[in-house]
Amino acid sequence: MTIEKIKVFFPTALIDKSFAEGIKNVELRVDNHLIRIPLNDLSPRELCFIDLLRQNNQLKIQRNSPWEKYLFGDGLKPKSSIKLRFLYITVHQLDKEQKTKWQQMILTFFSNTTASFWAKDEQLVIVDEACTLSKEELSGMLDTVDSDFDSESRLLIGLVWKRKCDLRALFEEERQISTFSQKQQAVATVPDYALKFYLHSFNQDSLVLQTYRQMFEELDYAINLIRALYQVGGNVSQASKAMYAHRNTLEYRIDKLKNEFALNLRSMTDLTFCYLAIV
Template identity: 25%
Template sequence: MLTSLLLKYPDATFQKHYPSELTPMKIWFTNETQDEFIGIKASDLTQEEIELLRCLFQELSGDQKRLNESPRSIEWFEFLFNKGPAPSHDGAEYRVIQFSMKEKTDIQLMKEAFNHLLPLLTVLVLLDEDKGLIVEEKSDFQLDEEQLRSISHVIESDFFVSVSFFIGQFQPVNRDFIRSYKYECEMHSFSEDTLRSNYIQSVVTVLPPFMLKHLPVEWKEHIFNKTKQVFSEDTELIHTVKAFLENQSNISQTAKKLFMHRNSVQYRIDKFIEKTTIDIKTFQGALLAYLAVLDYESDNLPKK
């Protein structure tokens, strides 16, 4: 009977052994003989559904301290998920770097590895066997993309798991911090489902495609109709325009990136401007063109 719940909750985890970890991110149920177990994301369940499932099946309970043992980790977990008091912060700003792994591994060894690799002013908060948070205090020596890339390479080589990161924004530690974190969770989820080409994302990189997704279809059809026609007529043009925009509108850098002569790049940029009347050499024109590129890619290029 538990397997039938997969029709209602296709993202649930079904297995025939007791789950190795129990966390608040996923609610687990078992049958009377306890030979089948199903874990459903808490975000996929309403309170009424939880109460109904409790009447039909046995709910498993767990202690979050098995994942988060340090006082600071527990403090931050309680603050973010259980309406606990704000952690001690001395007025400093903090940000949350979310991470997730495609494969599960030994959680204790993974925890030790992260604690060894992370700098001093960070707190590791584990949410499940394959996801967690790095809470970082703002300082002169904060984590950057290169450091996160190095951490990812070490984890991948030692544990054979792929790690992706989403870098949040620094915020004062108050109740608005939790609301901002929830917005960033939504953007992180969107990036995992849609932007699969880069394993280090941030608010800056995800916001343009995230906004584009929520733009009404009829608006997109009206705004990007001309650029779609131009790109369809010359499919190579989109690569030139995108590279030009991603290289700070620098002709020489774009030519080097595409292994083209700078005059060829200049010709293609002028051709795009002439056909679309969008001057991508200006900030406003570049912004519109970049959204047009993202819209065209989402509709026409194969997903990675």
């Protein structure tokens, strides 16, 4: 399928351009161009056709760098230092023509031998063998680059792994966490989201937890109270400071929740259960 045929079959399609906010569309990559087609203009049969084109295009993806080939299952593990970590940078509002310059500027903060590749259109992966830049330094790096390019980036800092580990499987799991966290804080670490990610994977089908979350949501104080208490290990005084609320107010709400559900937030067992319901 060529660009010319796309234009014939889908005259309302945009090539490497975006629709106005609120217009739902589907995306398809053809000949290194990003095609966007309004969803309302497509019949069910056309949607199936586009899905087949997508699958066909995915089979033709070329993995060029040694790390990219290895991590996506098509190559040997490259030589590297004894330890490394992966940095997952998801960038939005960046023109296609600027991607190379944006990537080059990002890499100036690392050594000349640092490997990087685009895992998908908006996600750059850096194989960081130095593992020396702190969260604060990486945050400053993103602020600088986003300011120069008027872009919006999110970074997940992967864990430090030894080279002998199963890096391919670990990379895939961290990428799932990066997808889970990309709409959250600008710079985060895997531990920042590990609890939410793994508990979400576990409890999303739990009727017990879903029902309790709904009941907590009906109380205007419950969720914030549970979250604040859990983050300080159940310490009421610290939670009151974090919430800018009087300790007596929190004590009253704890008792109120206990009377309502027979759950005592002063007990770490009950508090942990309540936290599982709201994450």
